[in-house]
Amino acid sequence: MVKRRFVAPLTESEQQTLTSAYHHGEKRVLRRRAHAILLSDQGHTINQISEILQVRRDAVSRWLKQxxxxxxxxxxxxxxxxxxxxxxxxDHQRLKELVAEQPHQIRSLQARLQEETGKTVSTVTLRRVLKKKSP
Structure with missing residues (x-):
């Protein structure tokens, strides 16, 4: 006998919450988990959900339990x-100011920032910070 596991029927409010998380969730993992629960509510088995989402079966089972x-x-x-x-x-503010002065000089920015703050930062970190802080 194959054991089937589904979430308890979702209320209208839970469906709206999960649909919103699925469509607008900030992180991919949240969107994926919400999708799994919605699929379970629609009657899909854990095996079907794991195949649809391309994740391991035990991950889907854990999400449903959680x-x-x-x-x-x-x-x-x-x-x-x-x-x-x-x-x-x-430091972020100062980095912004330095970029305004020398927009395409990452090594110069790195050297000036280290000189001013005493903090050693890789160019990879600087690029990540600048990308994250850009408008």
Missing amino acids: WEVSGRDGIIDKPRSGRPPILDEH
């Missing part, structure tokens, strides 16, 4: 610890 236990909070990633940022907001 939904049942915690609702929307269960499918959102919790904050994780990580390395503190090298540059603070003041």
Whole structure:
């Protein structure tokens, strides 16, 4: 006998929440988890969902369990610890000013920033910061 697992029928509010997360969620993983729950509500099996989303079966099963236990909070990633940022907001502002002066001189920016702040930052990090902070 094949065991089938589905989420409990979704309320209108839960369907709206999940549909919004699926279409407008900030992170891909949230959109994917919301999609999995919506598919389960439509009667798709875990195997079908894992095939549709191209993820492992145990991941889909875990998402469904997390939904049942915690609702929307269960499918959102919790904050994780990580390395503190090298540059603070003041450094970001100064970097913006330096870019305005020398827009295509990443090595010069790197040297000036290190000279002014005493912080060693790779060109990769500088590019990432500039890309993230650009309008």
